[in-house]
Amino acid sequence: MRRLLPLLVGVLCAFGSAARAQAPTGGAGENVVQRGEYLARAADCAACHTPPNGQEFTGGYKFSLPFGTIYGPNITPDKATGIGDYTDDEFVAALQRGVGRGGKHLYPAMPYTNYTLMSREDVLAIKAYLFSLKPVHAESPPNALSFPYNQRWAMVFWNLLNNPDRRFQPDTSKSAAWNRGAYLAEALGHCQACHTPRNFMYGLDEGRAYGGAVVQDWLAYNITSDRDSGVGAWSDDDLAAYLSTGHATHHGSAAGPMAEAVDHSLRYLTQPDIRALVTYLRDVKPVHDEIPAAKPVQADALGARIFREACVSCHALDGSGRQTPYAALQGAHSARDPNGTNLLQILLRGGNIATGGPTAFMPAFGGEYTSEELAAVANWTIGHFGQRGGEVTRKSVEGVRPGGPGSAAQPTPGG
Amino acid sequence: MPATFSRRGLLAFGLLGGALVVGVRIPLRSARAAGPAPLMPNGFIRIDPQGAITFIMPDTEFGQGIYTSAGMLIAEELEVGLDQVAFEAAPPDTGQYHTAMRAYVSPLLGEQATGGSTSIRGDWKRLRQAGAQVRTMLIAAAARQWHVDPATCHADRAEVIGPDGRRASYGSLVEAAAAQPVPDDVPLKPASQFKLIGHRQPRVDTPAKVDGSLQFGIDVRLPDMKIGTVLACPVIGGRLRSVDEEAAKRVPGVRDVVRLDDAVAVIGDHFWAAKQGLAALDPQWDEGPHAGLQIADIVHAQAEASDREPEVIAKEEGDARAAIKGAAKTVSAAYQMPFLSHAPMEPVNATLHVRSDGADLWVGTQVPVRARNTVAQVTGLPPEKVQVHNYLMGGAFGRRLDVDYITQAAAIAKQVPYPVKIVWTREEDIQRDLLRPYYYDRLSGGLDGQGRITGWTHHGTGSSVMARWQPKGMQKDGKLDPDTVEGATETPYGIPAMRVGFTRVEPPGITTAWWRGVGATHNVFMVESFMDELAAAAGKDPVAFRRDMIGDNARARAVLDLAAEKSGWGQKLPAGVGRGVSLQLSFGSFLAHVLEVEVTSRGEVHLRRAVVAVDCGTAVQPDGVVAQIEGGLIFGLSAALYNEITVQDGRIQQSNFNNYRVLRIDEAPRIEVHMIRNDEGPGGIGETGTVAAAPALVNAIYAATGKRLRRLPIGNQLVGA
């Protein structure tokens, strides 16, 4: 969720036009600061405004974009380096219209095309929360963008095209839970930013909303209600468990950006809110993918060997997961993708997921194992646990290796 | 005492309320303090009046089985069974204990150290002599009591037996024996009378290793002890700038944060607290001059040096360069071997209690005197106030010939009032290891019309461990480190004109160290790879080519022939399968190795079968010889296939077994070891298998694929090839 680039994010149009009901207000808490904290979690502000291993909201998180590098700014109430001088209107303008102080247009790494749907009341609650924090003096490194992207005025046109500046309109034909879920998913959680594919203009392909997309080398799965390609066959409990803990029995564990989303954001949501998200997702129009017919599982001696040596200690030979359910591979989404998109990411870079309980982690194997070996173990895993014919090749591994030719993400610091 | 145990189980450990109570006095003194004095005329044997027999081991144990085989040397002459004996690690010896001045100094290494496959060679005479000395005194004492001629008495299983069958236990003779003169140069048994030497004995250290009761250094537990872990600047030469101490102290169980110049330690109630605390510290470093160091620059510097002359010449026989120039055929090649980590199974650790009046060190070390001295130096205490409790080690492979980790632990321990155990994470163990040097060597050779070698030059480059570790050992006015040419100057072959030299190139920002196989792992790889290239150029079979060049070295020829025969050398093999050979004369042992590999169409290497023929003279503990060769081979094959340490921006890039890969059981080849038995003095064995691994591997890959690999590790060099 972090690191994603909602460039030219299209207008969301899932919402009925004339509905007049109030946008549901957010939050579990009664006072505005607590409510703001909850909303800030739901909107996952920390993901982009916290430096790696650093103090929350002090900025400096680095986005390496095709046209340069930008940094998530400090959003603690420090006057010199943070947002201490923002008035209410200025803060609202930033979130709802992508306009910063002094009329500067914000770079579109900030998902204000989603945040625009938030009510002013909620935006100000977030502000109240941020202003309750200790101001931290922390200068972000200067952005380094190439022309014309370093011209903030160019953003005016971008915003004209892409940011309608409109609030969430509830659909009165739907339940309160559905509307709450829609608000959480669309205004705050910006789920589509990853899970909806892009069209040729890099806008969202609305015909395939939530139909799954590859973002920064990770596959954000099809989470429509399609029973085969999406999550239609999951039970409500499984979906809820996955969202709040990053793991559901027989569906595997979240990794990569989704693990971060759980870690920073989703795990803090109340159960009613999680259930509301489930209600909303259940209603998303099914998108069906033609998945290549299962090929017979090939016996891959090399893949089996690597799995036996380096993987069984945690995953167990039968994929049941040895010490923690997070290590279960049976039914794991990642093993059902013949291209092994996410499997390769986690093999190459390792992973980490904190869900309030013990942290589950996987070390990176990209450093020592050859692309040939990683392709073999990925295909073996897909064949064995996904019951599909894996199509991972040495080339496809090389393409996403940290530092490799096609790799989008930076190598994870410290492995 | 920590490392005291016998085959019957642990002797001197006391378990009290779950915590191990370890005496703070060394055994020699404490034993003397209680009751009548034990018999201890030399440094290696102590017999107390109650009959307990203890061997004090000059060599440290880290898997070689040296307690058993060195113990057999004493027991053979003392006439006791290993099952009647307890074992103890020798304390740091500076000659203060008894007449046998500095008894524990290795005769081959010149200091109290275990390494270089020297133990049995160094012990062969002195330990048998020690046993014979004590036996002679016991027999003399008994004979005197019985008024018989000592020549009519003999000893067996810790008893003296008189001419009429009378028996006296060793314990009962202790006082009387102590009054006997200590004899010098007692005649030793001929090989024909050996009861133990050459016969398989159960290892003395293994029962406690299979039931989990043996305590390694990392297992030390002391009253009030805390546990710490440490992070040094990831760039050597860097300095600690700042840490977020408060964040670490918020972690439950964290007690103290201790800063050093170039590192920071967190100490807690348990390792987990310390580790979590360390993760919270967010240390900032001044990375210093090596922050821009890249592996490619190091390799480049060595490649350049290997092109440049003059090197320091270690051997010049005939005019090798002229011989090559005038040869019918010439061959030249450059080979590279990477930096390597030791990664012993037991991560580096040391436990200290530093007080104003003295210090105790509980540690596994190959060099107890150095260990003691560094603690003295760091704490400012006199060396004799530092007690070293030396433990059995969970592997060492040369890592524990250095005391950097003890120095560091002492610097931490002196800042806290309680005993502290410093345990490195595996990441620290690899990233702050002292590395086996990088070698870049060029070899040239000439062949005559019959395909025989006429001249040979070998120019190596790399760093010198000796210059850092033991400058006294340098030769040629301090310019030549003999280890850098070990195995290059003395080959099993008779080559008419030879020139061998070395150029020392010290990589910046990296400290190099001894590694299993030392100089021989380096040079035998070079020499035996090159022998194969010459054989190919001569159009000859690699075994036949070597046999032709051996000349009159009968022991070398015998192991080569035996390995060839047992491996079925010359048989037709399926496509993709090949056999490679290597021959070596190292550590005083002759060894030939034939390795059979299969290289798949994807470039994976399967190790199928290794056949080794060895002549190490007298094999004291034959099964131990086999075990050392098996293990040494696997250690060497693991490195040759997978291992290298690389550096980017001054940082070591490998960190744990996920990226410093180790050979596993399903990859290990079948191994057969065939021994040639004779009564020659024993040769060293612990490192020979490691030496033999890499050359036979690349030669086998060549046989299987026609592809000559000149750079280790094999890694993915065959993929897509």
Place this chain on the structure above:
Amino acid sequence: MLTLSINGTSHQVDVPDDMPLLWVLRDVIGLTGTKFGCGIAQCGACTVHLDGQAVRSCVLPASLAQGRDVKTIEAMAQDPVGQKVQRAWLDLEVVQCGYCQSGQIMSATALLTTTPKPNDADIDAAMAGNICRCGTYVRIREAIKRAGEA
């Protein structure tokens, strides 16, 4: 406060929920036979039995061991299969430095408990997660087969 059943004895330990069982065993309870080698489930030195299954205690949060039966190397002399394994280990002189061997014996015992006569493939599958830097693999394989015959 966690309640753990280790080698048949119940222990109350006051440790964080996510503290790996390895450190509870070694540093809190004092059972040092279980070794630390890597901390990331790559070497097997820390292998213990959890309800009879071989698990890596360095990545097993202690809280997940609650209510389950933990066995360590210290209990193997009382385990009928463990005894056979230890015997075979001594008879074939498997051990070198010994540091990995607690883990090897725990993995081998778990294997032989479910598969009394393992073939080479069974041994590979059960034992490939256990590293031995001393390279005792050849003998480990033989000793497992020997213990299976005993």
